[in-house]
Amino acid sequence: MQYGYKCEDCEVAIFPTTTRTELAWLKDRIHVVREVAKHSGTGLDSWMMDGLEFLNDHQGHSIVLVSRR
Numbered sequence: 001m002q003y004g005y006k007c008e009d010c011e012v013a014i015f016p017t018t019t020r021t022e023l024a025w026l027k028d029r030i031h032v033v034r035e036v037a038k039h040s041g042t043g044l045d046s047w048m049m050d051g052l053e054f055l056n057d058h059q060g061h062s063i064v065l066v067s068r069r
């Protein structure tokens with residue numbers, strides 16, 4: 001099972017290589033992670049960078065956690 005984010009407004013989804021727990025964590029703490037990324041630039045895991053980019057691209061949209069086999 002893979003987990004990812006889906007934007008219900010744009011009907012697009014991504015499935016970074018990580019767990020559902022991690023994705024939920026990032027989504028809940030997006031404001032904190034965004035600040036950390038701004039100051040550190042590197043050092044974030046690639047799934048986190050991908051997730052962050054997606055969440056940034058879809059700010060204000062309806063993002064849900066989804067799964068696929």
Ligand SMILES: [Zn+2]
Pocket residue numbers: 007008009010011057058061062
């Ligand atoms: Zn969107």
